[in-house]
Amino acid sequence: MLHRLLAILLAQADRPIAVSTIMEVLWGKRPPKTARKAVHVYVHQLRRLFGARVIQLTHGGYLLNTAESVIDSRQFMELTASAKDLQLQGEPAQAVHVWAQALALWRDSVAFSDVDCATGVIAAERTWLQEQRGTAWENRLAAAVSLGSGHDSIVGWQAMTEQHPYRERLHGLMMIAMYQSGRQEDALTTYENLRQRLAVELGIEPTPPLRKLHYQLLQHMPEGSLTLLSGVS
Structure with missing residues (x-):
């Protein structure tokens, strides 16, 4: 329970979370009569570990204060913001380096992977962070592709396409890196696999930009013209 409570506070970092909400996440709709007292005991234990300035009591409930702590997710977002700025300023090599720093903060491929929670604040934060991680991988690959070095880590990029099987931009950038x-054959196979997956599982076709990229690869277009999926998002 202590571990799960910490995950709740991390998911709501810098935002007070009511004791009643904590009780519901920890025990469901029908918490035991001792739940409120147990929450206070668990918070006391966390405050002994991290300090009262980190785990604070406010009028709205308990709050994890990031100004008094170092949280990987906040560092990740700060680094990705810096990397985006570098890319927009025309510094793709530096951007690749900073995105690599941001992604290195992930100790697992899934946020809160050691916390069992399918719904609620933890699940919502997990989903949001996963989306941010996928976007960071895309932007890092886009910068690498613009430098002509996207092929350096194709194995790592392929693992990401498996984790995000419907992200067209990621697959498109992977195709360019292969090209x-x-x-070229692997790039075309990547497109065909995605096209079939979208058709069978979602009943849709690839978007026009990806179809155009596929056509460009079939026509052996110069690498410099394959810019439809570059930039940052």
Whole structure:
């Protein structure tokens, strides 16, 4: 329970969360009669571990104060913001480096992977962070592709496409990276696999930009013209 309570506070960092909400996340709709007292005991234990300035009591409930602590998710977002600025300023090499720093903060491929929670604040934060991680991978690959070096870590990019099987931009960038390394057939296979997956599982076709990229690869267009999926998002 202590671990799960910490996850709740992390998911709501800098925002007070009511004791009643904590009780519901920890025990469901019908918490035991001792739940409120148990929450206070668990919070006391966390405050002994991290300090009262980190775990604070406010009029709205308990709050984890990031100004008094170092949280990976906040560092991740700050680094990705810096990387985006560098990319927009025309510094893709530096942007790749900073995005790599941000992604290195992830100790697992899934946020809160050691906390069992399918709904509620933890699940919502997990979903949001996963989306941010996927976008960071895309932006890092876009910067690498613009430098002509997207092929350097194709194995890592392929693992990401497996984790995000419907992200068209990620697949498109992967196709360009393969094309840059002389693997046109693999790039076309990547497109075909995605096209079939979208058709069978979602009943849709790839978007026009990805279809255009596919056509460009079929026509052996120069690498410099494959810019439809570059930039940052």
